[in-house]
């Protein structure tokens with residue numbers, strides 16, 4: 374809402390009332406525009422420029438919902454602030470003038486795709502087990518876990534008394550003493566990928582999340598971010 378809008382429409386957009394009710398409120402002399410009481414219907418205002426008050430209280434539009442994909446570097450904490458003074462992920466989006474919070478978490482030493490948003494509903498949906506949002510990681514693990522171990526991990530292993538949900542795992546590359554694997558899981562248990570590979574005796578050396586659903590990091594560099602559009606958001610649930 375950047376251009377001029379009718380006052381009653383603006384009041385409705387800001388959640389004061391329905392548009393028709395807003396007309397009544399205006400007629401009752403309860404609304405001021407930049408300090409002047411307005412009772413006529415034709416009045417237009419410029420959001421962000423005119424100060425609109427209703428019953429003495431500032432009327433403001435709801436925060437724009439915003440979704441950002443960050444490529445978290447290692448060493449950044451997935452919190453809003455850190456008592457130990459370590460760098461926090463929200464400092465990577467300082468140019469965005471909204472209070473954003475991370476959706477889920479990545480360990481301090483894990484890098485890669487992390488969503489930040491101010492949309493609590495979408496954040497809950499992504500994390501809710503019912504929606505089974507896939508998260509894909511590239512993990513460099515110690516040694517060479519054979520097919521049998523990988524199939525066990527895919528089927529589910531017991532971690533802290535509870536079986537892990539089915540996963541999809543493939544080998545990207547065998548190195549001399551390590552293996553680079555791709556793993557897709559839809560649970561979000563704490564340190565889950567690391568615990569899964571610990572279970573089969575091939576601890577994770579480094580971990581990078583490369584996608585939520587079919588929303589991939591792509592060319593986004595370490596520490597960079599991009600604002601997501603509705604097409605990007607749909608990919609999260611594919």
Ligand code: URA
Nearest residue numbers: 480483564565566567
């Ligand atoms: N699994 C882990 O072990 N660590 C993460 O940061 C994410 C998933």
